[in-house]
Amino acid sequence: MKTAPDISGIRDADLLAELEKARGTITFGAMVSFLTTKQAERDAQAKEAERLAALSPVKRKRAVTRKAVDTGEIVTRDNLQHIHTILALCSLPHSKQPLEVREYERRQGKASLVIEAGKLMTSTGQWELQPLPWGSRARLLLLYLCSEAIRQKSPTIEVAESLTAFIRDMGFEVTGGKNGSLNYFKQQLNALAACRLRIGVWGARGASTVDTKPFSKIDVWMPENPDQQMLWSSKITFSREFFDELSAHAMPINKHIIRAFAGSSHKIDIIYWLAWNLNRLDKPLTLSWEQTAEQFGGEELELWRFRQRFKKDVQGILSVLPKAPLRLTDKGLTISPAAPEVLAIPQQRKTKKP
Structure with a gap:
């Protein structure tokens, strides 16, 4: 005796209506499987929407951008803007x-x-x-x-x-x-x-x-x-x-990445500097904490205060750009060569030689 397909994972009214239409047909089992998967996807989306709704506007913006980075959705030329190097x-x-x-x-x-x-x-x-x-x-x-x-x-x-x-x-x-x-x-x-x-x-x-x-x-x-x-x-x-x-000397920047950090001038500067270095590095570059403070310090007077703030800035950037080649140590900041995609910037098209 055949076991009836398990339909307990289907709850939404429109999906149940589709299920009833297929009942008694030879495709009923396949339809149960399809609708169960569809219900699971909806549940996951609802759970993610609930999670995002509980976040602050800034964290929500960064979480959405992180997902778009991970999927490659925003790594397109249409999303590029430009700044002077x-x-x-x-x-x-x-x-x-x-x-x-x-x-x-x-x-x-x-x-x-x-x-x-x-x-x-x-x-x-x-x-x-x-x-x-x-x-x-x-x-x-x-x-x-x-x-x-x-x-x-x-x-x-x-x-x-x-x-x-x-x-x-x-x-x-x-x-x-x-x-x-x-x-x-x-x-x-x-x-x-x-x-x-x-x-x-x-x-x-x-x-x-x-x-x-x-x-x-x-x-x-x-x-x-x-x-x-x-x-x-x-x-x-x-x-x-x-x-x-x-x-x-126009340098491309992904507008969605800047949007995720639009309220932080410090993080914007780090992203600009990182984008500039990705165009020229062929080996890792290390800056001492003193050199890092000279580049990004702004108005801080004490090195220890700068280090605390800078570490938080880098953590914030890595929460959206996990592949950004930034590493902090006791000695300072190290940046390594990487493809522009780590900043959601697509590779430049190679022009064909005549």
Whole structure:
């Protein structure tokens, strides 16, 4: 006597309805197996959704990104944005500097970046001091603007509604008012528009200095109300020198990875630096803790405080990018050669020789 198929694993009403339709047919056993598997998949998805719902928004975002990395779902060229390679080495301030602080320097090896704060004209005809650009939002804006210049293949780019769409895409709620996200991004946009960059490199044969502004012109009217349409077309023009450098040295970054760490300027800097090194390393590179602090220290004054913070930053990155070739020891930081896929960046297509 044949044993009846076990249907106890099927519970959802629509699956039970499909089961009843197949009852009495020669395919009934196969249908039971198929629907049992389908129910198990649904149960697993529901359990995962419940687990994600219990997480904080930041942890939930990182968990979703980790899964997309593991499956390779986001490792596509459509998900790439671009940043200037100089900004992968020498970064902006992490915290807001007092308005009277008009200059900030970062050094790495035999390279130095000096950022000078500037002024912008107001609607009342007055020159207004702008602070130094700082934090994650300034970094996100630079990534967005550099990416748009590359995509539009022009130093003058239209931003218009796409800027608010980008803010949403980075996981920030778009809100108006004095303390709204639009105002915070506008502050950083103004600071970036007014600042000047001085890049210096040196060695045994001499030294070189590049003095440039990222933007030569900015015309942006951002609405106070996030639902209000912009009344004018908003345009930003990169300086020709910066745009030419960007076109020649644009570094790809996966937007989903940056989105997972959009609130952390420290983690964004680590990812940029890691992406830059993956393009050039052919053997492991070790930085002492002192060298690591020089590269990523920001405003910390004490090495032990930096080490504590940096270890947490690396742990956070590895929770999303488990194959990232970063290792911390008592001596410092070691990075090893790896394929760009460890950062969810697809391999470049090889051009065919004519």
